[in-house]
Amino acid sequence: MDFKDQVRQLSERVSQLKNNIHTEEATKNAFIMPFLQVLGYDVFNPLEVVPEFICDIGIKKGEKIDYAIFKEGHPVILVECKHWKQSLDIHDGQLLRYFHVSKAKFSILTNGLIFRFYTDLVDANKMDEKPFFEFNLEAIKDGQVEKLKEFHKSSFDVNSVYQSAFESKNSNELRALLQKEFNDPGDEFAKHFVKQVYPSAVTAKVLEYYKPLLKRTIANFINDTLNDRLKMAITNDDSLSVEPVAVASDDAMPSPSLPGQAEKAEIVTTEEELEGFYIVRSILRTKVPATRITHRDALSYFAIFLDDNNRRPICRLYLNGQSKKYLGTFDATKKETKVEIKSLDDIYNYAAELEAVVGAYSNGKVKEE
Secondary structure: OOHHHHHHHHHHHHHHHHHHOOOHHHHHHHHHHHHHHHOOOOOOOOOOEEEEEEOOEOOEOOOEEEEEEEEOOEEEEEEEEOOOOOOHHHOHHHHHHHHHHOOOOEEEEEOOOEEEEEOOOOEOOEOOOOOOEEEEOOOOOHHHHHHHHHHOOOOOOHHHHHHHHHHHHHHHHHHHHHHHHHHOOOHHHHHHHHHHHOOOOOOHHHHHHHHHHHHHHHHHHHHHHHHHHHHHHHHHOOOOOOOOOOOOOHHHOOOOOOOOHHHHHOOOOOHHHHHHHHHHHHHHOOOOOHHHEEEEEOOOOEEEEEOOEEEEEEEEEEOOOOOOEEEEEEOOOOOEEEEEEOOHHHHHHHHHHHHHHHHHHHOOOOOOO
16 A cells, blocks of 8 residues: 555544544544554654653753654654644644754644644744644645655655755745735736836836736636646547636636526636637737737627726627627627628638727727716
8 A cells, every 4th residue: 555545544534533532642542643654653663753752841841742753863753742623723832842942853733633744944943833834634635645755754854854845835935925916916016017018107006007907917817828728638638528617717706696606607618719819819919918808708608808898898709509600899889790700710801890999999989888
């Protein structure tokens, strides 16, 4: 049985037994000791796993931590245990004190279900307030299993794991920062991009306009990237039957309480619709930046807008659920004209109409109501 199978087997054991575990000691015996065994340590060898390891703290003598894992005669990992029902958020202070007076480079705070791994990435010999890695036996992810494997006895190396922890910490912080900026771009983040596309000084008013646009552009970029990968996957494996899916930003996702949600849930953005969108973008990119050409899918048509503004429609594609395909173009009065197209290449025949309506919006010749 390989490491991943052992972890999953322990996960099943935890789920089956936890409601019968009523004490901290029982948690140790049923969950935590088996977890250390999965990591390859002999919990019955006092030279390898020391229970009730003494960590004298100042004038307080005889302070004990639940387990210390030894390597070459020195403690390398401290393990502090709690009952499986207890929250770990209120217990890291005790482990921090133990870590400070120990030579161990890593520590684990656990309730048998969740295992939080700490080290001293911020200040030397002082345990970080935040774990660099958290593993939940009831929510196993393959990538986390590989990370956990770094602590296995057969491959554990203090220096390499410490370096990995450093990378994980920075990666997590960058990820959180990107998520925050993607959801709500800050002034400095937005200014970095705006000043590269806006020809004049980036004032507060300019930023006010561009920040929502930047947010939509990021969402569309992620959408396009995922759909490109999906198309590549379909192309590379014709044996798989896969339908392209629509990926939308948080703003575009329907609220559970909104009427019409069932209808929206049936909308699927197809590969053909996206190809049509890219054609429209290519036609108009000489008139406006490509990022300003956006799309939204509806049940009966695929709409393309300027600046993701439904009061600035450029065209509509009618490609699904009918034997014939149509392109709907708009004029300066926003009147739609539907024409039949034999293939997506026919869209190029209507470049003048597409450019004209975008020009009308840009010149302020269209009243937006």
